[in-house]
Amino acid sequence: MPLRWLGRDGKLLIAARMVRAFAYGFISFVLAIYLKQRGLSEIAIGAVMTLSILGGTLFTVLTAFYADRIGRRRVLILFSFLIALSGLLFAFSNHPVFFLAAALIGAMNATGYEIGPFLSIEQAILAQTGPESKRNRLFALYNMAGLLATASGTLVGGVPGWLEKIGLSPIGSFQSLFLLYTFLGLVSAWMAFSLSEGVEGGTAPLSSQxxxxxxxxxxxxxxxxxxxxxxxxxxxxxxxxxxxxxxxxxxxxxxxxxxxxxxxxxxxxxxxxxxxxxxxxxxxxxxxxxxxxxxxxxxxxxxxxxxxxxxxxxxxxxxxxxxxxxxxxxxxxxxxxxxxxxxxxxxxxxxxxxxxxxxxxxxxxxxxxxxxxxxxxxxxxxxxxxxxxxxxxxxxxxxxxxxxxxx
Missing domain, CATH: 1.20.1250.20 (MFS general substrate transporter like domains)
Structure with missing residues (x-):
């Protein structure tokens, strides 16, 4: 049986990473083009990109201090729901303020590589889901799975072009991808909910290193x-x-x-x-x-x-x-x-x-x-x-x- 040395939680985390990375793959590809279709200037598009990265950074810092106290599963579920919400805001809003808010709360990855709060929590959990002798292999698998899923996601970025050919409007064709992004956020939340209690860390305050x-x-x-x-x-x-x-x-x-x-x-x-x-x-x-x-x-x-x-x-x-x-x-x-x-x-x-x-x-x-x-x-x-x-x-x-x- 493949990966029989890896526990159920480890497999769920790798699968969740692939789901998110797949979503980031097509979103990072179409985001700037979609915002231009919505009438935003290049300066406004740059501001949205900036907030998407800042949001991921801010949540990463908060995660480092509070994830173990609040509960790792709860935090993963919360951030997954924020992904879903940001997809809806991008799909149906038409005001730059809502685009900026969606980029901030959803930590929507415009870089093509995951930089958000999920990584620090998942890596902490991964370290305890398999034998220590397999740890290097486990982290290599985790990162490689994410990269390949991101690459696959970019292929979905071409879907709006096909949808336009069958009669959808340019905006409507892009909206379908943001709805898919929302759905994948909900899938990520379900995967986080399915993790066992064993993924939780200690509740003691973090000591400074x-x-x-x-x-x-x-x-x-x-x-x-x-x-x-x-x-x-x-x-x-x-x-x-x-x-x-x-x-x-x-x-x-x-x-x-x-x-x-x-x-x-x-x-x-x-x-x-x-x-x-x-x-x-x-x-x-x-x-x-x-x-x-x-x-x-x-x-x-x-x-x-x-x-x-x-x-x-x-x-x-x-x-x-x-x-x-x-x-x-x-x-x-x-x-x-x-x-x-x-x-x-x-x-x-x-x-x-x-x-x-x-x-x-x-x-x-x-x-x-x-x-x-x-x-x-x-x-x-x-x-x-x-x-x-x-x-x-x-x-x-x-x-x-x-x-x-x-x-």
């Missing part, structure tokens, strides 16, 4: 650099890239959905390559070398004269740009002592989320005031600066031999 002076110095420097990288990445999140392809080349939603499906598959496979490459040349070297090459490809995307050439450069970029994700996570925990890893990961994740949320609003201004290609150039330039700073700041850190120790 202090970093040693050396770790604090390292993580502060790393967080500042990761903030720069995330801010740069916010200029080219999936919703805005899809909007650029849609308006620049006037291609169909079906074609775009296939493009982002392939991009998602390439990203998933790149994680496996990144691990092997890091073993050969090192974590830091893998992060920097793959990133720098991907920035060159990013610059070439808006310079491409045809859709086909732009797609080639974009897919090549996606095959490289996320290879730093697993290596970045491994590098972060290697910089600190084992007892400090949770705190270090939380600090770096929060710093990335906060700065990434700012960029979409700036992107809207750039598109409307400068050009639609400007965000690509800004993102590539800032990311290149991040990689160079990261390398020269940390190339002498002997993380493999001398991890930070508590003082």
């Amino acid at each position: 202090r970093l040693s002076p050396l770790s604090r110095k390292r993580i502060t420097r790393l967080s500042l650099l990761f903030s720069l990288d995330a801010f740069a990445g916010g200029f080219v999140i999936q919703s805005l890239v899809a909007y650029w392809f849609y308006t620049r080349f006037h291609v169909s939603l079906q074609t775009l959905s296939t493009l982002f499906f392939i991009a998602g598959l390439l990203t998933s496979l790149s994680f496996l390559v990144a691990a092997r490459l890091a073993d050969r040349i090192g974590l830091l070297e893998t992060m920097v070398s793959t990133h720098l090459l991907s920035h060159l490809l990013l610059i070439l995307v808006p310079l491409s004269p045809t859709f086909e050439i732009a797609v080639g450069f974009y897919l090549a970029r996606m095959a490289l740009s996320q290879m730093d994700v697993p290596t970045r996570q491994a590098y972060t925990v290697a910089l600190v002592a084992p007892s400090e890893r949770t705190a270090a990961a939380s600090v770096t994740m929060l710093s990335r989320s906060l700065t990434q949320s700012i960029a979409p609003s700036v992107t809207g201004v750039l598109i409307q005031s400068v050009s639609a290609a400007a965000p690509f150039f800004v993102a590539a330039g800032l990311k290149g600066l991040y990689d160079l700073l990261l390398y020269f700041q940390f190339r002498k850190e002997d993380v493999a031999v001398k991890p930070a120790t508590r003082e």
